[in-house]
Amino acid sequence: MKCTKRPKIILVPYPAQGHVTPMLKLASAFHNRGFDTIMVTPEYIHHQIVSRLIESKDQTLSMPIPDGLDKATPRDFFAIEMAMENNMPGHLEAMVRKLDEDGGVVCMVIDLLASWAIEVANRCRVPAAGFWPAMLATYRLIAAIPDLVRTGLISDAGIPQLLGTTCLPDQPMLSTEDVPWLVGSLAARKARFKFWTRTLDRSKTLRWLLVNSFPDEYMIDGKQTQLVKNSKDYHSPLVFPIGPLSKHAVSKNPSFWEEDKSCLDWLDKQKPDSVVYISFGSWVSPVGDGKVNNLALALEESGRPFIWVLGCAWREGLPVGYLQRVAMQGKVVSWAPQMEVLQHKAVGCYLTHCGWNSTMEAIQCQQRLLCYPVAGDQFVNCKYNVEVWGIGVKLNGFGQKDVAEGLRRVMDQDSEKWKNRLRRLYERTMGEEANSRVLSNLKAFIDDLKSITSWSDS
Known part of the structure; x- marks a missing residue:
């Protein structure tokens, strides 16, 4: 040759x-x-x-x-x-x-x-x-x-x-x-x-x-x-x-879908480390209509500001009138400029399916994780995020108590400890x-x- x-x-x-x-x-x-x-x-x-x-x-x-x-x-x-x-x-x-x-x-x-x-x-x-x-x-x-x-x-x-x-x-x-x-x-x-x-x-x-x-x-x-x-x-x-x-x-970023950059303007108006970012990636459907409904109610009940990446096909699973009710609290988009969101100072937690690209982007942006693996390699990734690297907490379900407790552990407890751990992991890996x-x-x-x-x- x-x-x-x-x-x-x-x-x-x-x-x-x-x-x-x-x-x-x-x-x-x-x-x-x-x-x-x-x-x-x-x-x-x-x-x-x-x-x-x-x-x-x-x-x-x-x-x-x-x-x-x-x-x-x-x-x-x-x-x-x-x-x-x-x-x-x-x-x-x-x-x-x-x-x-x-x-x-x-x-x-x-x-x-x-x-x-x-x-x-x-x-x-x-x-x-x-x-x-x-x-x-x-x-x-x-x-x-x-x-x-x-x-x-x-x-x-x-x-x-x-x-x-x-x-x-x-x-x-x-x-x-x-x-x-x-x-x-x-x-x-x-x-x-x-x-x-x-x-x-x-x-x-x-x-x-x-x-x-x-x-x-x-x-x-x-x-x-x-x-x-x-x-x-x-x-x-x-x-x-x-x-x-x-x-x-x-x-x-060669995204398959158009990114909704309006969420960046919305983030600019939020307090530092206050926003929950939710995305279950591009390949596996989030969780099913019933769980979409449960997660929606849990986010609303938490009172925390949030950005939720949820494709139009899955919005039928939202409670009736939900988008209108949470308009002041959260923003639901079909696709987000994820790296820009994760780098934003207002974001304090990433609720993720633990896809590998998303995990690496979270480490790069030094974001703590609330982990809900859905399929494939995500279960192994979750194990590392939680038990090996200590940069996240596993979420066991989308009930209001589960979500509230997960967010409390990730966002309200030992903030400096989380940040130091993420900083050390970033230095070792990137x-x-x-x-x-x-x-x-x-x-x-x-x-x-x-x-x-x-x-x-x-």
């Missing part, structure tokens, strides 16, 4: 906001180091981000491929999985071969949740690096599936057999209920488990794994423990922690020394890539 022009890296994210955003930031990092970067997404994602990429003058080229689904088909997990497995591989392979006609494609970086693309890279004889957009701890839990089955903690269909704990090296005790495929009905859980076992099987051919996390995830009482271990027990590729990528922003390790890891990956290709930057 002889490269005669500026080398190309093709990036394939899983088609969801929380995966596309860090992949774009990784693409920007590669572009700044001499690569042409091409991100390949389904057409419906491409149309959502391409205008924002042009507006922000981002140098990554976005290229669409068909997903084969009707426009009216909801893009839920199972519809996307079907499209990725059945419809998209042929289109991606044709695109890769076209882009590589001059031998210029030196690598494909593939989100592990889009593992189908690993097989495309192998067929096209292009070196492939995996990309893990979440905590390495969650990857290691998934990679330990064979051991969990062998020890009887889960069945060969992924269903917990014992309400026990598992302890991987240098990680906190995790429950069998923390595994990320336990979402939805029994059939849905089995299907998600099959998705992960297939992902693991395909990932065995990977030479590298780029992880959107900091090098030392597991810290207790200031002690840093080496988490990255290339053990055959976990079918580990070479692991390069290169995050958190949330810190390395493109000039404009400070100068941590950033130096990230840059070193990125350079090490690029150097290893050079060593197996004929590409050179000389």
